[in-house]
Amino acid sequence: MTATADRKVRSNREAGARAGGPVDSIDAAGLGRARAAGLVAPALVLVLAFLVVPAAWTVYLGVTDYRLTGIQAANPEFVGLDNFTAALADPDFRNSLWLTLLFVLGSAIVGQTVAGFALAWTLRTVPKLVRSVVETLVLLAWILPSSIVAFLWVAYLSGDGGTLNAMLQTSGTEWLLEHPMASIIVFNTWRGTAFSMLLFSAALGAVPPSQLESARLAGAGAFAQLRDVVLPHIRGHVLTNTLLISLWTFNDFSPYLLTAGGPNHASETLPVFIYNKALYGGQLGYGSAISFIMLLINLVIALFYVRLLRERR
Amino acid sequence: MASIRIDGLTKVYPGDVTAIDGLDVTVEDGSFFALLGPSGCGKTTLLRTIAGLEEASGGSISIGDRDVTRLAPGDRNVAMVFQDYALFPHMTVTDNIAYPLRIKKVGRSERAAKAAETGEGLGLSALMARRPGELSGGQQQRVALARAMACQPDVFLLDEPLSNLDARLRLEARTFLKRLQKDLGVTTVFVTHDQSEALAMADQIAVMEAGRIRQLGTPSEIFRRPANTFVANFIGSTPMNMLPGKLVGGVLQVGALEGVDAVAAGWAGREAPDGEVTVAFRPEYARVDGKGPLVFEGTVETTESLGASVLVTARTDDGQRVQVVVPEGEEPEVGAVVGVAPASGRVLVYDAEGELLSPSSSVP
Ligand SMILES: Nc1ncnc2c1ncn2[C@@H]1O[C@H](COP(=O)(O)OP(=O)(O)O)[C@@H](O)[C@H]1O
Ligand SMILES: [Mg+2]
Numbered sequence: 001m002t003a004t005a006d007r008k009v010r011s012n013r014e015a016g017a018r019a020g021g022p023v024d025s026i027d028a029a030g031l032g033r034a035r036a037a038g039l040v041a042p043a044l045v046l047v048l049a050f051l052v053v054p055a056a057w058t059v060y061l062g063v064t065d066y067r068l069t070g071i072q073a074a075n076p077e078f079v080g081l082d083n084f085t086a087a088l089a090d091p092d093f094r095n096s097l098w099l100t101l102l103f104v105l106g107s108a109i110v111g112q113t114v115a116g117f118a119l120a121w122t123l124r125t126v127p128k129l130v131r132s133v134v135e136t137l138v139l140l141a142w143i144l145p146s147s148i149v150a151f152l153w154v155a156y157l158s159g160d161g162g163t164l165n166a167m168l169q170t171s172g173t174e175w176l177l178e179h180p181m182a183s184i185i186v187f188n189t190w191r192g193t194a195f196s197m198l199l200f201s202a203a204l205g206a207v208p209p210s211q212l213e214s215a216r217l218a219g220a221g222a223f224a225q226l227r228d229v230v231l232p233h234i235r236g237h238v239l240t241n242t243l244l245i246s247l248w249t250f251n252d253f254s255p256y257l258l259t260a261g262g263p264n265h266a267s268e269t270l271p272v273f274i275y276n277k278a279l280y281g282g283q284l285g286y287g288s289a290i291s292f293i294m295l296l297i298n299l300v301i302a303l304f305y306v307r308l309l310r311e312r313r
Numbered sequence: 314m315a316s317i318r319i320d321g322l323t324k325v326y327p328g329d330v331t332a333i334d335g336l337d338v339t340v341e342d343g344s345f346f347a348l349l350g351p352s353g354c355g356k357t358t359l360l361r362t363i364a365g366l367e368e369a370s371g372g373s374i375s376i377g378d379r380d381v382t383r384l385a386p387g388d389r390n391v392a393m394v395f396q397d398y399a400l401f402p403h404m405t406v407t408d409n410i411a412y413p414l415r416i417k418k419v420g421r422s423e424r425a426a427k428a429a430e431t432g433e434g435l436g437l438s439a440l441m442a443r444r445p446g447e448l449s450g451g452q453q454q455r456v457a458l459a460r461a462m463a464c465q466p467d468v469f470l471l472d473e474p475l476s477n478l479d480a481r482l483r484l485e486a487r488t489f490l491k492r493l494q495k496d497l498g499v500t501t502v503f504v505t506h507d508q509s510e511a512l513a514m515a516d517q518i519a520v521m522e523a524g525r526i527r528q529l530g531t532p533s534e535i536f537r538r539p540a541n542t543f544v545a546n547f548i549g550s551t552p553m554n555m556l557p558g559k560l561v562g563g564v565l566q567v568g569a570l571e572g573v574d575a576v577a578a579g580w581a582g583r584e585a586p587d588g589e590v591t592v593a594f595r596p597e598y599a600r601v602d603g604k605g606p607l608v609f610e611g612t613v614e615t616t617e618s619l620g621a622s623v624l625v626t627a628r629t630d631d632g633q634r635v636q637v638v639v640p641e642g643e644e645p646e647v648g649a650v651v652g653v654a655p656a657s658g659r660v661l662v663y664d665a666e667g668e669l670l671s672p673s674s675s676v677p
Contacts, residue, residue, distance in 0.1 A: 208397065208399065210395040210396075210397055210399035211399045211400075211401060213364075213366050213386070213393075213395070213399070214393070214395065214399040214401075214412075214460075215412075215416075216366070216385075216386045216387060217364060217365075217366070217386045217387060217391065217392060217393050218387065218412055218413035218416045218417075218464070219386075219387030219388070219413070219416045219417065220387065220416050221387075224416060228401065228412070229401065232401070232402075232403040
């Protein structure tokens with residue numbers, strides 16, 4: 001009995017060794033393949049139903065001339081890669097891609113990261129009350145529903161009695177019409193900074209104060225302290241933060257609530273472009289093809305960051 | 314190299330916590346100076362205020378002939394070794410040691426040479442390419458010391474330098490630190506709550522309580538003649554014997570015994586006013602053979618081995634506890650009646666306020 005059990009253990013272990021690692025790291029819980037599969041099955045079904053199937057459906061629609069109305073609505077035809085080639089040749093699409101890039105760079109990678117870090121860095125040393133008030137305000141911008149903040153911003157930027165014009169004494173300036181991209185970039189920076197601020201606050205809290213003080217004693221100024229002590233500690237957080245906020249910003253639809261992509265496509269980022277094409281223009285097939293392109297871009301961004309994160313470790 | 318002069322230094326933290334309370338002290342050039350005291354007495358705060366990491370609320374600090382009270386930490390030319398060593402985890406040992414030089418814009422090759430030289434002096438040559446995570450606690454400490462030494466500061470500040478080492482290594486590090494300090498000759502202030510560490514390493518000890526210095530002196534002064542009952546209680550690996558006594562007409566009495574002054578150290582005699590006093594002597598400075606001018610009769614309650622010696626605890630007829638350290642093998646049986654006799658010239662007398670009644674200047 002004991003001998004058999006012993007032999008079994010040994011053969012298991014050998015199998016583990018053959019597979020290239022200790023037994024424990026392969027099946028730490030000792031579930032076995034079947035039971036492990038049973039446990040993850042519900043999650044897999046959900047992923048399949050709500051992620052894979054719609055994505056596949058989008059891919060399918062992307063190669064048809066499906067429309068919201070008309071004959072193609074009833075009888076969509078297979079058009080191959082026509083939608084994709086059309087998109088690449090479409091100046092509106094290329095304009096939109098460029099605007100999206102500006103939007104992500106300006107409001108996420110520069111705006112939210114810099115503002116979030118600056119807030120987190122300065123709030124470390126201010127009195128507790130000031131800190132709480134500022135944090136609450138910044139958080140409010142993040143958690144209020146888009147429709148509400150969009151309404152507030154439309155009122156704020158309005159040419160006719162808008163708060164900004166009143167403050168700058170520039171009565172009559174239609175910010176959303178005259179500077180649509182700048183407006184949505186500032187808006188999205190304001191709206192999304194809370195996440196970066198929270199993430200960086202937590203990250204900065206984990207930087208050992210004694211290391212900062214050692215640097216100070218050596219004569220390091222603020223910049224050298226950031227470069228030599230803070231950044232090396234929070235590099236992973238910076239990457240994670242940049243990944244998340246650039247994906248969110250890339251897919252963000254709220255600029256539509258301010259400018260609807262206008263005037264004349266001047267602030268039409270990709271999500272808005274798809275909405276305008278597919279639901280206003282009724283070109284569901286074309287819209288799906290562009291959605292698929294967006295999906296690919298998301299994937300590329302994500303893979304890029306995951307790669308960077310791995311290299312660090 | 315420089316002395317440190319501190320005048321009327323006060324540090325009040327937000328929330329009205331007075332951590333340093335009008336403190337005056339001078340640390341001589343080249344001395345190894347210990348700040349000793351119980352947890353929370355303000356040792357770390359004092360050290361950090363000298364470094365400039367905390368801003369003084371009042372008073373002044375001079376290093377050499379420079380008033381540094383309002384200078385930034387980086388301009389004071391001091392180096393500090395933190396309790397957790399504070400090495401930069403992403404830099405190699407070389408880069409860590411050379412960091413202060415890099416900030417001072419010393420060239421790369423000169424930096425590397427200086428780091429190698431300093432590292433070699435501390436036995437780190439084989440580890441220069443490693444990162445702190447790949448070093449033992451003792452090695453990390455030496456890297457931290459090397460980083461502090463590399464820029465040749467006027468003053469070293471060490472916060473509980475031995476507390477993160479295991480007991481064995483701690484003894485080694487004591488000897489090592491003391492020798493290093495003597496070799497470098499740099500004025501060094503270190504913080505410890507361990508009286509034996511301070512006694513073993515320092516040239517001068519400041520015993521602190523609640524943000525003030527209660528006694529300043531050499532280890533032997535502090536051990537032999539604690540200036541007050543606080544220091545007397547704090548110093549020594551076995552607690553000081555403290556017995557209530559009385560002064561009547563300039564003659565000392567403890568319980569029924571009279572004429573304790575015959576054995577008192579540097580006793581000021583009739584000048585002291587009559588009243589309640591505390592008579593104290595160290596367990597190490599007494600015997601149990603009942604021979605001497607002053608003998609307390611008592612019954613042995615317990616005996617505890619201290620290794621090479623034994624701590625004997627006896628209780629006198631009037632209920633006082635007295636402890637004596639006797640050589641191993643010479644301890645009496647539990648229950649035996651012994652005569653505890655403090656050595657002549659080792660008995661200290663403290664007044665009702667707990668201050669030593671004999672002027673310390675009269676120490677032999
Ligand atoms: N940053 C701080 N803010 C408020 N009080 C502090 C701070 N640091 C220390 N203290 C208080 O100051 C006193 C002295 O602390 P510290 O210098 O750390 O003592 P030690 O090093 O002797 O243990 C303590 O009462 C402590 O609670
Ligand atoms: Mg301390």
